[in-house]
Amino acid sequence: MNRFDSMMADFAIQISALKKIYGGRPILSDVNLAIRPGEAVALLGANGAGKTTLLRILATLSRPSRGTAVVAGHDCVKHAERVRERVGFVAHGAWVYEDLTALENLKFWTTLSGRPMSAETLRVALTAVDLDRFAHARVRTFSVGMKRRLALARLTLSHPRVILLDEPFAGLDQQAGKWVDEYLAAFKAGGGTVLLTTHSFGRGLGVADRIVILAGGTVVLDTPAATLSPDDVRRLYEAHAEDEA
């Protein structure tokens, strides 16, 4: 690691003066955010505020128009591949092939990432998300919650240092949502960094150390979550964010 990288290692995620223009409109105008390793941050914002755009830039799915984003010690644009090796991304789509079984899906993704694993290792991952009984069932038969759990199993197998989640509780029932909460808590306890976007004021905030609100293309609030109740958060949200849809 060179000197620059070791400086950046102080932060798991560091975003400076990030700007993103899409179709002539500035979605993000000036985002600055720093997240330490082991922190969990919940990003709130109205529809169209740019939460997903920001997350996708950090996941190297999109390039910023200006500014820099450094994740897990590497620049998202210049060293995208190295970021991809260290970061896990969970969005609405669960990255599943419906005609394949749960086990086959895991086999595909781990081998594609250059880390082929034995069937036993894959089974252990399935057991951890309680999908072991469905190892040989085609994913077509899975519910949304089961697909999300399979995605988390896949995520674990890649041993990321940072996880980015876009609305991880959307479409999940209570039980499945509890799963995700516990998963994130365990991940954080292991030293991992979490950045998630969420619309719900109860779930996801449980694991968060900080609440960040995005509005008008920039960060308008960045505060520790410890002292806030879900109602406090809702009030802050309504005060700072207007629906930009």
Add this chain to the structure above:
Amino acid sequence: MSYARRAWIVLWKDALAERRSKEALNALFFFTLLLLFIFQFTLGGDRERLTDALPGLLWLGFVLSGLVGLGRAFLTERDHDCWEGLLLSPGDKSAIYLGKLAGNLLLMLLVEAIMLVLFGVFFNLDVGRHLPALAGVVVLGTVGFAAVGTLFAAMTAQVRARELLFPVLLLPVLVPVLLGSVKATEAVLAGEGLGGVTHWLKLLAAADTVYVAVGVLTFDAILEG
């Protein structure tokens, strides 16, 4: 080697999914059958004219079924954001291209083999007599077809009016390969063997190499979406 294994796992995934759903193979088989009927209705009256046109018709059939097969090549990646999964998986993305290319090539060759059999049955094409040379030409032509086709299929998978843009982009680029393949096939079916068309075969081999190389080098830029 990790690169080869990654290309292989893509092929494995596509083959497995296709074996389970059988979507592409069934559709293409019926499509092939329909094509033969259309050829018969439009050209079948004059037996001699049909026999003269057979090499061209054969490749016309290959192209039309190839367009259908290739056009669907990346459709499953669009569900559940698998496309992004491919992009975010670490490693050289060209391995994915080669895996996809291998899968498409196998599918196309299978359909072409079926079409050859059907041509043999319905149009009295003596495939067996010229088989080795014919097979060689078909493989050479199809590799080039599949190489550009896979690249452009990836490109158009997420564009609106994909069904229009894909053939519009692919067909002009295929003209040299098509020309070479038809000329060589003519020579083979006329019993002349491959000796007289070596320059066409060289062209095909060169084109195939160039197309695969371009695919490997540029697939990364396409996958970025």
Add this chain to the structure above:
Amino acid sequence: MTRTLGWLVVLALVAGLVMGFLVAPRDAAQGNVQRIMYVHVPSVLVAYLAFAVVLLASIVYLTTRRESADRIGHASAEVGVLFTGITIASGAIWGKPTWGTWWTWDARLTSVAVLFVMYLGYLLVRGMVDDRERAARYSAVVGIVAALDQPPTMLKPGPSTMPGVFAATLLVNLAALALVYVFLVTKRVALLRREEEALA
């Protein structure tokens, strides 16, 4: 700078016209219609120049992601398509009185027609992909594939067997059309850049 270039273009075109209509002798066999060769041949050569530039610009863009390379490729493709169209049209106008048909499927004409459609496809990709950056990447790939697809049969022997004054007229017109190309591309690139700045 463009003003000087513009005047240079006008000058060159006038020179070309003078050479084509006044200096070059009337063709014995074909008559005056043969003079259209002085538009037809330079047009196709300039078109090839344009697409070679597209190839280079596309490669540069994919490796450096510099937007200026993308603008040059885009502009050059448009002008290239224009010149290809002129080639086909002038060829047809030449062909009808001379050989009796507007069109024939010989190797040369067919490959020019295919060339035309290929780069129309390039422009179509630009038009149908909304995201500017994505359109740039996709069309760069198309630009590379299309250029590599041109068979070497294009470089057939040319004016070497022609008497001096014909060759000279051809060269003057070639220079004139090449200058037109440079002028149009320069203007178009500037326009593209202003469009982008307006959006940002």
